[in-house]
Amino acid sequence: MLLVQEVTKKYGKVLANDGVSFETHPGEISILLGPNGAGKSTLIKCIAGLLKFSGRILINGNENKSLQAKRELGYIPEIPAPYEMLTVWEHMEFIARAYSLENWKEKAEHLLQRFEMDDKKKKLGNELSKGMQQKLSICCGLLPEPKVILFDEPMVGLDPHAIKELKKIILEKKDEGAAILISTHMLDSVDEFWDSANIMIGGRIAARRSRRDTASSGEDLEALFFAITESSKSKSSDGQEGKDSSPEGMN
Amino acid sequence: MKALAYLTLTQIKNRILSLKKKPGLLILYSVLTLIVVGSFVLMIIFSGETNAEKAADERIIYLIISALGLLFVYTFVTTGLSTGSSLFNMPDVGLLFVAPISSKKILFYGLLNTMGKSLLASVFIFYQIGNLRNAFDYGFKEIFILFIIYASMLVSCQLLAIGIYIFSNGNPSRKNLVKAITYTLYAALVIAYLVIQRQQQTGLLETILRLVSSEGFAYFPVAGWSVMLFAGVAHNLPVKIIISVVLFLIMGAVIIILLTSGKADYYESVLVSTETSYQIRKAAREGRNVPQTNSKKIKVRDNAFGIGKGSRAMAIFYKHLLEHKRKSRLIFIDGYTVFMMIAAGMAGYYFRTYALPEFAYYGVLATAVYFQYFLTVMGKLKQELTKPYIYLIPDSSLRKVFAASLSSLIKPCVDGCFIFGILAAVSGHNLPECAFFALAYAASGAVFVGLTILYQRVLGGQPGTVLKVFIGMGLFSLVLGPAIAPSIVLAIILPDSLRFLCTLPYSVISILFAVLLFVACGNLIDKSEYTGSAAFK
Numbered sequence: 206m207l208l209v210q211e212v213t214k215k216y217g218k219v220l221a222n223d224g225v226s227f228e229t230h231p232g233e234i235s236i237l238l239g240p241n242g243a244g245k246s247t248l249i250k251c252i253a254g255l256l257k258f259s260g261r262i263l264i265n266g267n268e269n270k271s272l273q274a275k276r277e278l279g280y281i282p283e284i285p286a287p288y289e290m291l292t293v294w295e296h297m298e299f300i301a302r303a304y305s306l307e308n309w310k311e312k313a314e315h316l317l318q319r320f321e322m323d324d325k326k327k328k329l330g331n332e333l334s335k336g337m338q339q340k341l342s343i344c345c346g347l348l349p350e351p352k353v354i355l356f357d358e359p360m361v362g363l364d365p366h367a368i369k370e371l372k373k374i375i376l377e378k379k380d381e382g383a384a385i386l387i388s389t390h391m392l393d394s395v396d397e398f399w400d401s402a403n404i405m406i407g408g409r410i411a412a413r414r415s416r417r418d419t420a421s422s423g424e425d426l427e428a429l430f431f432a433i434t435e436s437s438k439s440k441s442s443d444g445q446e447g448k449d450s451s452p453e454g455m456n
Numbered sequence: 457m458k459a460l461a462y463l464t465l466t467q468i469k470n471r472i473l474s475l476k477k478k479p480g481l482l483i484l485y486s487v488l489t490l491i492v493v494g495s496f497v498l499m500i501i502f503s504g505e506t507n508a509e510k511a512a513d514e515r516i517i518y519l520i521i522s523a524l525g526l527l528f529v530y531t532f533v534t535t536g537l538s539t540g541s542s543l544f545n546m547p548d549v550g551l552l553f554v555a556p557i558s559s560k561k562i563l564f565y566g567l568l569n570t571m572g573k574s575l576l577a578s579v580f581i582f583y584q585i586g587n588l589r590n591a592f593d594y595g596f597k598e599i600f601i602l603f604i605i606y607a608s609m610l611v612s613c614q615l616l617a618i619g620i621y622i623f624s625n626g627n628p629s630r631k632n633l634v635k636a637i638t639y640t641l642y643a644a645l646v647i648a649y650l651v652i653q654r655q656q657q658t659g660l661l662e663t664i665l666r667l668v669s670s671e672g673f674a675y676f677p678v679a680g681w682s683v684m685l686f687a688g689v690a691h692n693l694p695v696k697i698i699i700s701v702v703l704f705l706i707m708g709a710v711i712i713i714l715l716t717s718g719k720a721d722y723y724e725s726v727l728v729s730t731e732t733s734y735q736i737r738k739a740a741r742e743g744r745n746v747p748q749t750n751s752k753k754i755k756v757r758d759n760a761f762g763i764g765k766g767s768r769a770m771a772i773f774y775k776h777l778l779e780h781k782r783k784s785r786l787i788f789i790d791g792y793t794v795f796m797m798i799a800a801g802m803a804g805y806y807f808r809t810y811a812l813p814e815f816a817y818y819g820v821l822a823t824a825v826y827f828q829y830f831l832t833v834m835g836k837l838k839q840e841l842t843k844p845y846i847y848l849i850p851d852s853s854l855r856k857v858f859a860a861s862l863s864s865l866i867k868p869c870v871d872g873c874f875i876f877g878i879l880a881a882v883s884g885h886n887l888p889e890c891a892f893f894a895l896a897y898a899a900s901g902a903v904f905v906g907l908t909i910l911y912q913r914v915l916g917g918q919p920g921t922v923l924k925v926f927i928g929m930g931l932f933s934l935v936l937g938p939a940i941a942p943s944i945v946l947a948i949i950l951p952d953s954l955r956f957l958c959t960l961p962y963s964v965i966s967i968l969f970a971v972l973l974f975v976a977c978g979n980l981i982d983k984s985e986y987t988g989s990a991a992f993k
Contacts, residue, residue: 217626253554256724275556286546286734290467290474296551299466302459303555329470330547345551 206230207252207353207384212260214247214408221247222258223408229384229401231352234375236395237388238426239405240434245388246283248405249357252386253280264353276304279351283358283388285342287330293317294326296345304349316344319370336362343371347378354378356387360394372398392427404430406437459557460565488583495585499596512591514690515665517602518683522668525609525679526642532613533638535729536620537631542726543570543614546734553723560716566726567611567712574610578603594690601689605682612678612704619711622725641676648672660806674700677707769851769859776836776863788863788870792831796824796871797878804883814955817885821893821959824875825900828868832904833911835864841912847981854978861905861974868901869894889956896959899966903936906973913977939965 207229214222222244229235237245251258254270264274287296297313300306317323320340325333333341339362346354356375360368376398378385387395404412411433419426475482543566544552552562581603588594588602624630645667652670653663667673674684674696681700688696715722766774777787784790800820807816840846840860849856872894880890942961950957 215626250727254723255549255553255727272556272558275554278554280550280554282550284546284550284734286550288463288467288547288551290470291463292470295466295470299459299463300551300555302462303552303557305556329474342550 206263206265207235207386208261208263209248209252210261210263212248212251212258212262214244214251214256214258220408222251224260225405225408225410226260227401227403227410227413229353229386231382231384232379233400234379234385234387234395234398235401235403236399237386237403237405238390238392238430240390243390243405244408245390245405246357247408249280249355249386249388252355253278253282276349277352279346279349279354281343281346281354281356281359283361285335285338285362287333287338287341289329289331291330292327293322293330293333293341296330296341297348300345300348306349309348312350313344313348316347319374320344320367336364336367339363340367347374351383353384354386356385358389358391359387360389360391368394392430396426402426404433406433411437459555460561463552464565464569488579492579492582492585495582496596499585499589513665514592515669517592517686518668519665521602521605521682521686522673522676522679524606525676525682526645528609528613529616529678530638530642532617533620533634536617537624537634542618542729542733543567544726544730546730549723549727549730559722563712563715563722570614571607571611574607575603577610578606581606598686598690601686605686608685608704609678609682612707615708615711616678617729618722618725619714621729622714622722625725645673645676675703677703766859769849769855771859772840772846772849772856773859773862776860779836780863788867789874792827793871793874796827796875800824800875800879801882804879804881804885808883808885814885814889817879817883817889817893820875820879821896824871824897828871828897828901829904832864832868832901833908835867835908837861837864837905837908841908853981853983854974856981857909857978858974861909864905864908865902869898872897872901886956889958892956892959892963896963896966899963899970900936902970903966903973906970906977909977909980910973913980913983936962936966939969 209228210226212222212225213220225244225248227235237248239245247256250256252262252264252269254275262269264278267274267277269278288299291299294313294317297309297317301309301313314323317326320343322337322340322344325337328337330338330341339359343359359371363371375385375387379398379400387399389395399416401413401415403410404414412429414424414426414429418424475485543563548562548566552565553559581599585599588599592598620634624634648670649663649667652658652666656663656666658666668683669687674680674687681703684696685700685704687693688698688700715725763771763774763778766772780787780790803816803820837857837860846856846860875897876890876894879885879893880887939962942965943958946961947955947958
């Protein structure tokens with residue numbers, strides 16, 4: 206389970222995340238929705254242990270920067286960046302060694318096969334196209350079979366087959382009991398499988414809905430998203446909002 | 457094998473194996489290795505022959521070490537105040553930082569990697585074995601310690617940048633404190649220089665040499681410690697060696713403790729610089745414009761909002777004007793202009809009493825033209841050619857090329873007036889000659905703009921930096937050579953009273969050449985392919 210409690214992150218004077226709290230339970234797919242600059246990627250990086258923050262983040266009850274938490278966390282970053290001088294297969298081997306995995310070869314073969322990378326095993330990182338790099342990044346993130354998985358804009362740069370396969374894998378991981386958090390600004394890409402949605406604006410969670418809520422009330426998540434973002438824009442232009450929104454690129 | 461050892465060894469192995477696919481690089485490395493090995497063999501063979509009485513002033517080596525050290529310290533302090541430095545790269549962030557490996561072990565891995573790279577970067581010192589032996593009568597010991605010193609300076613300055621970033625990030629008062637300390641240290645050097653000059657009545661070079669070999673300078677961070685270490689090793693002075701090594705170690709230890717204190721949370725501190733350097737490398741590899749790392753935030757002022765003027769191709773020129781205005785209120789007068797004015801002013805001041813100061817002023821012109829070459833070929837026109845808009849604007853190719861070049865043609869004219877105006881004012885040299893210097897400078901700018909167009913027309917893109925240097929050297933001899941020759945002839949045949957006209961043939965030929973390039977390659981946009989980005993690939 207992923208627990209985020211009162212997480213605040215500042216870059217100098219700019220407030221990127223402001224007291225964010227939510228939970229993602231085992232077997233739940235939670236999405237972080239928000240326009241550019243809403244603070245989604247900053248929050249994902251805080252959860253992944255890459256940034257300092259105030260507040261509390263627990264991965265299956267362990268403080269997110271502890272080694273135990275890292276063992277149970279998978280992170281697929283927004284920008285794939287493989288080691289230039291490691292082949293695809295050596296990336297798998299490196300992950301296996303870093304996470305002390307046993308009997309990993311079959312799993313690695315299977316993952317690479319699903320993403321049509323099995324014929325690229327001997328390709329160096331610097332020989333891969335951007336889409337291939339993204340696929341490799343996903344394989345690296347999933348190989349340790351993490352219990353909590355963070356995806357930061359995972360569909361960007363993937364071909365249709367890979368998108369279909371990734372969606373299948375996400376659902377499989379959900380069925381296996383993993384807590385999954387997906388950050389995206391493309392609602393269409395996650396529309397079919399989200400369980401809970403957190404809409405972020407200006408570093409805060411402006412609304413949280415479960416699929417059950419929206420199903421029973423008939424509320425349209427897309428309409429809610431636009432209502433929140435448009436109202437935030439008009440507040441900003443009226444000068445009613447006290448704080449500045451996060452700069453572009455912070456995410 | 458543990459993950460970090462596996463990662464390091466596999467990367468080294470693959471890097472070596474990848475040379476099989478790059479025979480050119482393999483030959484280059486082999487030749488460079490042969491040169492180093494050959495130099496060592498020759499040094500061993502001739503180790504008995506000493507040349508001590510003919511050796512040059514050793515303080516020149518102190519000066520070189522000091523200059524490098526001072527430059528590194530200033531550069532890395534500036535980096536530390538903006539993005540920080542990094543011992544890591546992006547794959548480390550995405551794969552290593554999130555892995556269940558102790559952050560202290562990861563830091564050790566980063567440090568070892570950086571040290572290895574610094575040692576490799578320092579290998580060039582061994583190519584100077586012959587020169588160092590001939591000029592200073594140095595043996596293996598001295599050359600090896602120079603190698604170690606260079607690598608230590610690189611590593612310690614990178615650590616310094618990280619330390620400063622951790623200390624000052626998000627805290628303006630701490631940033632000001634770091635700036636104040638840095639400026640005080642450098643100001644102290646200037647004061648020390650003035651004191652030595654006043655007390656000992658020495659010239660420019662001698663004063664600097666006395667300064668860098670003084671006891672006080674030996675305690676200047678990194679630069680002074682490096683000089684102390686070298687002097688200690690070269691003259692077998694163990695106390696100096698111990699003090700300098702201890703100072704380096706203390707600095708490294710303090711920063712490592714700062715990095716690993718508390719929850720050992722240095723990931724964020726290296727993240728910004730890692731992402732920045734990754735984006736720069738990626739952009740360079742894809743042939744895109746390198747993103748600006750300058751952290752200075754440009755404020756959009758109301759009086760500099762909107763392009764305002766220009767239609768069709770000329771919209772590009774007015775866009776450039778706006779971009780210049782955003783960077784500097786005085787549009788074409790920017791940091792480079794000020795830097796060159798100061799340099800020209802200092803040269804004018806120091807050389808005014810020389811017997812033939814005009815030779816020194818020709819040196820100023822040559823240096824300014826040299827800098828201008830790089831500034832122009834990497835300037836606005838090059839940037840414009842790497843974006844699709846210029847190809848899409850409905851106007852003639854020649855007009856678009858001219859509009860995209862216009863700001864690059866005007867800037868050297870403005871810079872030339874200021875640089876050589878200052879030179880004339882400070883040196884009291886005759887004004888017409890300085891005016892013709894300014895014209896020559898502006899004309900060189902026109903040639904370099906023409907060359908940028910030529911690169912794109914002939915090569916279908918802009919060559920890399922190394923290639924630019926070689927092409928630049930070729931250009932100086934092939935194109936500027938015939939332009940310089942008539943100027944030299946004129947200098948010989950003209951009487952003193954008309955010698956200010958010497959640079960005129962050079963300027964005229966350069967302008968003619970630039971016009972020729974524009975006419976010949978003006979159809980560039982219609983004929984060449986857009987190669988600026990991987991977007992269409």
